[in-house]
Amino acid sequence: MNWSRFxxxxxxxxxxxxxxxxxxxxxxxxxxxxxxxxxxxxxxSNTLPNAILTELKNNNVAPSAVKQAVxxxxxxxxxxxxAEPSRIRRVGIYITYLxxxxxxxxxxxxxxxxxxxxxxxxxxxxPEPESFTFFSQxxxxxxxxxxxxxxxxxxxxxxxxxxxxxxxxxERSLVYRMLLPSKLKRQYESLVTLLRLPLVLSQADDGANAxxxxxxxxxxxxxxxxxxxCLSLLLNAxxxxxxxxAETYLRRFYVTTTVLVIIxxxxxxxxxxxxxxxxxxGV
Numbered sequence: 690m691n692w693s694r695f696x697x698x699x700x701x702x703x704x705x706x707x708x709x710x711x712x713x714x715x716x717x718x719x720x721x722x723x724x725x726x727x728x729x730x731x732x733x734s735n736t737l738p739n740a741i742l743t744e745l746k747n748n749n750v751a752p753s754a755v756k757q758a759v760x761x762x763x764x765x766x767x768x769x770x771x772a773e774p775s776r777i778r779r780v781g782i783y784i785t786y787l788x789x790x791x792x793x794x795x796x797x798x799x800x801x802x803x804x805x806x807x808x809x810x811x812x813x814x815x816p817e818p819e820s821f822t823f824f825s826q827x828x829x830x831x832x833x834x835x836x837x838x839x840x841x842x843x844x845x846x847x848x849x850x851x852x853x854x855x856x857x858x859x860e861r862s863l864v865y866r867m868l869l870p871s872k873l874k875r876q877y878e879s880l881v882t883l884l885r886l887p888l889v890l891s892q893a894d895d896g897a898n899a900x901x902x903x904x905x906x907x908x909x910x911x912x913x914x915x916x917x918x919c920l921s922l923l924l925n926a927x928x929x930x931x932x933x934x935a936e937t938y939l940r941r942f943y944v945t946t947t948v949l950v951i952i953x954x955x956x957x958x959x960x961x962x963x964x965x966x967x968x969x970x971g972v
Contacts, residue, residue, distance in 0.1 A: 692767035694728040695738040699759040701725070702745075706756045716746040737855040737881065741888050750891055757913055758891040764917025769928040773853045785842075788835050788950050795957050799828045824960030831953045838946045841868060845942065849935050852877055855884070873934040880927045886920060 701719035710718065719725065732739040741762075745755050803825045848864045859865055860878065882900065889903055911919065 691729045691732060692738065692770050694725060694730075694732060695742070696763055696765070696767060697722075697725055697728055698732075698742060699763040703756055703759045703763060706752055706759075712752050712755050713746055716742065733854075733856075735856050735858070737857050737884060740857040741885065744888055745891065748892065750893075754891040758887040760913040761887040761916050761920065764914060764921075766921040766925065769925045770855075772928065772932060773850070785839060788839050788946070791950060791954055791957065792832055792835065795828055795832060795953070798957070798960075799825070824956055828957075831956070835946070835950060835953060838942075838949065842942060842946060844868060845939070849939070852931075852935070855881075870934070870938055873931065873938055876927065876931045876934055880924070880931055883920060883923050883927060887916070 698716070698719045701722055701724075702715045705715035705718055706712070720731075732742070745758055807825070844864045845868050848859070848862065848869065851859045851862075860874070860881075865874070882902070886902065886906065890906055906916065
């Protein structure tokens with residue numbers, strides 16, 4: 690997420706509002722600035738930072754309220770907001786590779802080896818090994834289960850990537866509602882509330898409908914500098930909590946998948962060698 694460009698837009702809009710430019714003209718001038726083009730790619734239309742700027746531009750609130758909001762945003766420390774839960778990404782790649790190899794070899798074994806082995810065992814009037822019989826009956830169930838877990842891991846990873854790109858409206862997706870833990874969702878929604886706080890404060894007082902933190906800042910009348918400092922502390926603490934919750938959830942999911950894959954590999958190997966051991970004993 691390009692928070693540097695977002696912060697520059699806020700700085701430039703505040704500077705132009707100080708020069709008595711109209712709100713919409715100030716935002717348009719900021720986006721067309723030569724400096725903005727040197728600060729990385731443009732903010733994506735489906736992200737929270739772009740939604741915040743769009744609302745500030747189009748809400749027809751007083752220029753003084755817009756100026757105060759962008760002044761708070763320009764003073765925020767966005768360092769932590771650029772972090773992603775990447776420390777265990779290599780684990781996910783390894784598990785995906787291991788699972789893929791298992792699915793390929795077990796499928797080849799089940800389709801081409803098992804029928805011939807069964808025919809050979811029957812022709813010799815030998816009893817079928819339990820591990821061999823179990824794998825021949827349930828390999829498709831194990832394969833589907835592992836494939837389902839890998840698909841869930843892929844969807845969860847994609848959704849977590851969307852969270853840390855702060856895509857606008859990500860909370861409405863089915864994967865977010867069904868596959869992410871409640872603790873992570875609560876912490877992320879608290880983080881979004883904090884990021885939107887200067888925007889909300891720039892709008893009309895909604896009285897009883899205001900959240901506790903909005904009511905607090907309305908009551909205390911922080912200066913823009915004081916609010917930036919306070920909000921930076923809150924944001925950094927919250928993003929750390931979100932990162933920890935995301936990494937913990939991914940780690941647990943990967944451990945569960947790994948255990949299942951290892952058990953499946955053990956069953957596969959036991960099944961593959963069972964006919965050989967039986968024939969050796971028969972000889």
